[in-house]
Amino acid sequence: SQQGEEDPQALSIQEGENATMNCSYKTSINNLQWYRQNSGRGLVHLILIRSNEREKHSGRLRVTLDTSKKSSSLLITASRAADTASYFCAIVQTGRRALTFGSGTRLQVQP
Amino acid sequence: GAGVSQSPRYKVAKRGQDVALRCDPISGHVSLFWYQQALGQGPEFLTYFQNEAQLDKSGLPSDRFFAERPEGSVSTLKIQRTQQEDSAVYLCASSRESGGGADTQYFGPGTRLTVL
Numbered sequence: 323s324q325q326g327e328e329d330p331q332a333l334s335i336q337e338g339e340n341a342t343m344n345c346s347y348k349t350s351i352n353n354l355q356w357y358r359q360n361s362g363r364g365l366v367h368l369i370l371i372r373s374n375e376r377e378k379h380s381g382r383l384r385v386t387l388d389t390s391k392k393s394s395s396l397l398i399t400a401s402r403a404a405d406t407a408s409y410f411c412a413i414v415q416t417g418r419r420a421l422t423f424g425s426g427t428r429l430q431v432q433p
Numbered sequence: 434g435a436g437v438s439q440s441p442r443y444k445v446a447k448r449g450q451d452v453a454l455r456c457d458p459i460s461g462h463v464s465l466f467w468y469q470q471a472l473g474q475g476p477e478f479l480t481y482f483q484n485e486a487q488l489d490k491s492g493l494p495s496d497r498f499f500a501e502r503p504e505g506s507v508s509t510l511k512i513q514r515t516q517q518e519d520s521a522v523y524l525c526a527s528s529r530e531s532g533g534g535a536d537t538q539y540f541g542p543g544t545r546l547t548v549l
Contacts, residue, residue: 367539370537420466421466421526422478423468426475
């Protein structure tokens with residue numbers, strides 16, 4: 323079963339706009355990660371945030387984590403058509419090694 | 434350097450056939466994971482190896498699924514007597530670390546299995 327729930331399920335924006343995706347989970351975690359998957363391609367790791375961190379940046383990406391609400395958000399600023407993909411959050415539960423993925427947000431960036 | 438590779442990339446099997454899917458992790462990576470991704474869904478964990486030891490197989494859906502990594506590098510996922518519900522993309526990932534759970538997992542391109 324999939325622990326994470328992404329919101330929204332699908333998002334369509336114009337190039338240059340910001341995109342925000344949310345993720346909620348149910349258990350205690352070691353860390354939370356965001357991945358991108360282009361159509362027909364493998365998963366690419368974007369960013370990892372540990373359970374004792376609240377915010378992390380990487381280029382145009384900003385991730386927040388609120389462990390009291392068991393939620394995270396991914397913000398992509400100044401989006402590009404090349405950002406079109408499915409985005410997944412994945413948690414590493416405390417005491418485990420495997421990733422538990424959500425069902426993903428499908429982002430479409432219109433040129 | 435080379436990433437995680439998987440073969441074959443596509444496999445079509447008739448219901449009841451056995452299949453074997455191969456994963457070549459990044460050289461030197463201690464941990465290896467298998468995931469199953471159904472169409473339109475996120476990947477779901479199947480099993481995890483640390484070197485040659487299978488430490489977690491809690492995600493394997495039935496005893497028809499078997500994985501091995503005998504020398505601590507290449508891994509094979511075998512599915513016996515395939516069923517239509519086994520149709521999915523099978524993803525392999527490897528990571529450098531041997532403990533902690535905070536290391537990046539690098540994914541291969543996957544094997545798309547279609548069972549007719």
